[in-house]
Amino acid sequence: MAYRTLAKNNRRNQAPTAPRKRHVNNESLQTDYSTLEKSGLFNSRSSYANHPLTDVKANQHLKNYEEEVKGRFERIIPFLKKVSALQHNQDFVSQADELAIAELGFTLPHHLLEKAWVRPLDMRALFAWCVFQSHQLMSNQFFDSDPLNGADDSLASKEFESFLDDCGFHLLDVTPCADGRLAHSIAYVLRIPFSAVRRRSHAGALFDIEGTVNRWVKTEHRRFREGIPNAVQEKSRYLKVVTYHFSSVDPSHQGCAAHGSDDSVAAASGLKRLFDFREAVENSFCCGASVDLLLIGLDTDTDAIRVHVPSSDSTMLLDKWVSALDLFQETQSMSKEHALELINQRVVESAPGKPNQGMVAFITRILSNNISQIDYVRDIYGGLYPDAGHAERFIGVGIGFKEVHLRNLTYFSHLDTVEEGAPDLDVGVKIFKGLNVSRDLPIPVVIRFDYSGRVPGARDRAIADCLRVNSAISVRYRELVEDGLLHTLLTIRDRDQKVPAEVVGSSLDPVQQEGH
Numbered sequence: 001m002a003y004r005t006l007a008k009n010n011r012r013n014q015a016p017t018a019p020r021k022r023h024v025n026n027e028s029l030q031t032d033y034s035t036l037e038k039s040g041l042f043n044s045r046s047s048y049a050n051h052p053l054t055d056v057k058a059n060q061h062l063k064n065y066e067e068e069v070k071g072r073f074e075r076i077i078p079f080l081k082k083v084s085a086l087q088h089n090q091d092f093v094s095q096a097d098e099l100a101i102a103e104l105g106f107t108l109p110h111h112l113l114e115k116a117w118v119r120p121l122d123m124r125a126l127f128a129w130c131v132f133q134s135h136q137l138m139s140n141q142f143f144d145s146d147p148l149n150g151a152d153d154s155l156a157s158k159e160f161e162s163f164l165d166d167c168g169f170h171l172l173d174v175t176p177c178a179d180g181r182l183a184h185s186i187a188y189v190l191r192i193p194f195s196a197v198r199r200r201s202h203a204g205a206l207f208d209i210e211g212t213v214n215r216w217v218k219t220e221h222r223r224f225r226e227g228i229p230n231a232v233q234e235k236s237r238y239l240k241v242v243t244y245h246f247s248s249v250d251p252s253h254q255g256c257a258a259h260g261s262d263d264s265v266a267a268a269s270g271l272k273r274l275f276d277f278r279e280a281v282e283n284s285f286c287c288g289a290s291v292d293l294l295l296i297g298l299d300t301d302t303d304a305i306r307v308h309v310p311s312s313d314s315t316m317l318l319d320k321w322v323s324a325l326d327l328f329q330e331t332q333s334m335s336k337e338h339a340l341e342l343i344n345q346r347v348v349e350s351a352p353g354k355p356n357q358g359m360v361a362f363i364t365r366i367l368s369n370n371i372s373q374i375d376y377v378r379d380i381y382g383g384l385y386p387d388a389g390h391a392e393r394f395i396g397v398g399i400g401f402k403e404v405h406l407r408n409l410t411y412f413s414h415l416d417t418v419e420e421g422a423p424d425l426d427v428g429v430k431i432f433k434g435l436n437v438s439r440d441l442p443i444p445v446v447i448r449f450d451y452s453g454r455v456p457g458a459r460d461r462a463i464a465d466c467l468r469v470n471s472a473i474s475v476r477y478r479e480l481v482e483d484g485l486l487h488t489l490l491t492i493r494d495r496d497q498k499v500p501a502e503v504v505g506s507s508l509d510p511v512q513q514e515g516h
Contacts, residue, residue: 050375050379051328051331051332051339051371051372051374051375052331052332052334052335052336052339053331053336053339053340053368053371053372054371054372054375055191055372058191058372059372059375059376059379061149062148062187062188062376063376063379063380065147065148065406066406066407069138069141069406069409070406070409072104072105072134072137072138073131073134073393073409075103075104076104076127076130076131076134077127079099079100079103079104079130080123080126080127080130082099083096083099083100083108083121083126084121084123086099087116087120087121088116088117092113092116092117093110093113093114093116096108096113097113104130104133104134105137106133106137108126108129108130109125109126109129109508109510111510112125112126112129112508122484124440124441124442124484124485124487125442125484125487125508127441127442127444128442128444128487128507128508129508131393131394131444132394132444132446132487132489132506132508134393135394135446135489136500136501136503138403139403139491139500139501140500142402142403142500143403143498143499143500144500148187148193148194148405149193150187150192150193150194150195150196151193151195151498152195154193154195156193157193157195157196160192160193160196161196161229163361163365164196164239164362165229165230165236166358166361167358167359167361167362168235168236168237168356168358169236169237169238169239169292169358169362170219170223170229170230170234170236170237170238171198171219171229171238171239172192172196172197172198172239172241173197173198173200173212173215173216173238173239173240173241174186174197174198174199174241174242174243175199175200175201175202175205175207175212175240175241175242175243176199176201176205176243176245176298177201177202177203177204177205177243177244177245177256177258177266178201178202178203178204178258178411178412178413178414178424178427178428179203179245179256179257179300179390179411180390180391180392180407180408180409180410180411180412181245181300181390181407181408182201182243182245182298182300182407183201183404183405183406183407183408183409183410183412184405184406184407185243185298186199186405187405188303188373188376188405188406188407189298189303189305189370189373190305190366190369190370191366191369191370191372191373192366192369194402194405198215200212200414201412201414202412202414202424203257203258203413203423203424203427203428204244204256204258204259204266204269204270205242205243205244205256205266205269205270205273206258206269206270206273207242207273207277209273209276209277209280210280212240212277213277213280213281213284216238216281216291217285219238220232220238220290236290237290237291237292238290238291238292239292239293239294239362240274240277240278240291240292240293240294241293241294241295241296242270242271242273242274242294242295242296243270243296243297243298244256244259244263244266244267244269244270244295244296244297244298245266245297245298245299245300246263246266246297246298246299246300247261247299247300247301247388248299248301248302249301249384249388250388251263253389254300254301254388254389257427257430257431258423258427263297264318267295267297267308267318268318270295271295271308271316271318274293274294274295275293277291277293278291278293278314292310292314292356292359293310293314293316294307294308294310294316294359294362294363295307295308295310295316296308296366297321299325300385300388301384301385301388302325302374302377302383302384302385303370303373303374303376303377303385303407304323304324304325304328304370304373304374305324305366305367305370306321306322306323306324306325307321307322307324307347307350307363307366307367308320308321309321309322309347309348309350309351309352309355309359309360309363310351310352310355310359311351311352311353311354311355312353312354312355312356312359313353315352315353316352317352320350320352321350322346322347322349322350322363322367324367324370324371324374325374327342327343327346327367327371328371328374330342330346331343331371339368340364340368343364343367343368344360344361344364347360347363347364347367348360385407387408390408390411390431390434390435391408391435392408392409392410392411392431392432392435393408393409393410393444394409394410394411394444394445394446395410395411395412395413395425395428395429395432395443395444395445395446396410396411396412396413396446396448397413397415397421397425397445397446397447397448397469397473398413398414398415398447398448398449398465398466398469399414399415399416399448399449399450400448400449400450400491400493400495400501401446401448402450402493402495403500403501410446411427411428411431411432412424413425413428415469416465417468417469417472418469418472418473418476419472422476425473425476429443429477429480429486436485437480437485441485442480442484442485442486442487443480443485443486443487444487444489445473445486445487445488445489446488446489446491447466447469447470447473447488447489447490447491448466448491448492448493448501449462449463449465449466449469449491449492450462450492450493450494450495451492451493451494451495452494452495452496453494453496453497454496459492459494462492463490463492463504466490466491466492466504466505467490467505470488470490470505470507473486473488474488481507487506487507487508488506488507489503489505489506489507489508490503490504490505490506491503491504492504
């Protein structure tokens, strides 16, 4: 069954209504791990064939990219142990540089290495330096070669934007939780070209309502002024999606930290935030009918999603969803065409009322895409990720990070000011106290502010934003900074160009000596 067949005739005018309130038992939202084991999902890779809907070629490509990027970060600690053993050699600086280039692809800062003869190497600073340089290599590769094939001019992006239009949506806006275990939710879990979606991550997936309304206004204004992505006369809709997460293996401890690992709270909070956003649009502009809503849950152990299918009036039930894992098992022996037909049928059956056909087509597509990701995790990890908890490499603070699409690589804290973004950032620092500080390693923080090169003075203002946030971080986490347990890298990027991030400062820069 073709997706576009499902997506036609999606033009409607009725205003959606809020869902009825329901009491939700947290147990109903938790997946039974023993059931997953009995399903055979976690058998060794040699004992099964891939699902008929699985894109094997794409899985191999994504695997190669993940291994390449994460491999850079995983080599840092073994490399630094070798450097530590060399620090008293006569030609230590040159030896360290040669080793760094051979193993990591970059040199080390000489102003840190040259002090090794008078005092022990600052291994915390060198660790942060290596993380920052590895991030820069990743950024360079992402924008120079489009390794995920999702850039604006890619065939995949153009095809998906056309599909969205057929579904009746002119923009897809997704808010995953800031947890690093969801950083890959667009390019891997949902298999959506990254340039075809607006992504802003927030702790607990609790996006800023006012900021989202402002972005909605800009989207609608551009439709009115420029006819981009489509003319304002077309009855298409702005689709806002929230992705919360849960753990099927350890639901009480490895769920969403922002919601106390309580799945029911995570789902209910995400749904409430969606309806608050729609109400804000309705109250401010009397056109709430142009907003559609969708709630998705992600099992961070298997990458399987569950979708709370909305009726045509956007009613969604917290205790009713369609599970990609169930569909994987139910359709594994079917042909591709029959599998898609059954998925479409299950989506319609799962809705609390009659669903809109454009939404059905969209959900059918992301569920079928997710089947490839379930097989991806099964092929590589036997069905379950070995790192059930947090294993992020750095915290990303500010506005940007278009290049980050790998699981457990980055904890996001999207913010304009530290004061307003403190809840997200505090959660990230708490996570990294367990990941890094407990091992006497620093917390690497990459500050990023994207800007528009078309706007006069925007670059200078982006640099000023970096400096302002860096100063606020130094004050808020003063003890960590003074102990060398938190380092920052300041970066900016022109979002109107296909260019990597530009470094404009770092806590690791050499201290300039004052002249006399």
